[in-house]
Amino acid sequence: MAGAPGTMQGPSEVKWGYINPGVGTWHAPGAGPARAIVCGDALGNNTLYLVAGNGSAGQGSAGVVSHGRRLHVLRRGRWEPLVTRWRCRPQLVDWGDGENVYLQVDENGKLVNYRLLPDDPSAEHGEVHVAPPQTDGCCTGGI
Numbered sequence: 001m002a003g004a005p006g007t008m009q010g011p012s013e014v015k016w017g018y019i020n021p022g023v024g025t026w027h028a029p030g031a032g033p034a035r036a037i038v039c040g041d042a043l044g045n046n047t048l049y050l051v052a053g054n055g056s057a058g059q060g061s062a063g064v065v066s067h068g069r070r071l072h073v074l075r076r077g078r079w080e081p082l083v084t085r086w087r088c089r090p091q092l093v094d095w096g097d098g099e100n101v102y103l104q105v106d107e108n109g110k111l112v113n114y115r116l117l118p119d120d121p122s123a124e125h126g127e128v129h130v131a132p133p134q135t136d137g138c139c140t141g142g143i
Contacts, residue, residue, distance in 0.1 A: 025092060037051065040086070040104065047070055101113040
């Protein structure tokens with residue numbers, strides 16, 4: 001839920017949250033594909049939710065959604081939470097090469113590809129890592 005800690009929302013908007021979910025397949029190298037929900041929020045945080053199960057009895061049609069885990073990117077030699085533009089909807093995209101990338105508007109307002117790194121995204125706890133924006137290919141430095 002959004003609110004006073006750093007957001008610009010007023011009293012009438014405090015429960016909106018401005019979560020912008022995107023859905024797709026999270027397939028980091030070395031790990032199997034997983035159904036996923038990725039979100040940007042009112043503070044520019046980026047969160048991954050994995051969907052387990054196939055919607056069988058007792059799980060509902062959507063399966064079971066994991067706890068959210070913040071995405072992290074390597075900056076200045078250390079892993080930091082990935083903070084991008086607020087209220088932007090990320091997507092998991094396959095540009096036709098069979099490898100998904102995390103597509104998001106960066107802190108400078110440019111559309112950027114982030115490569116998924118070979119962390120195990122099925123772990124409930126721990127950081128999820130994406131590579132810093134690439135210097136070649138589509139969407140680098142903006143469109």
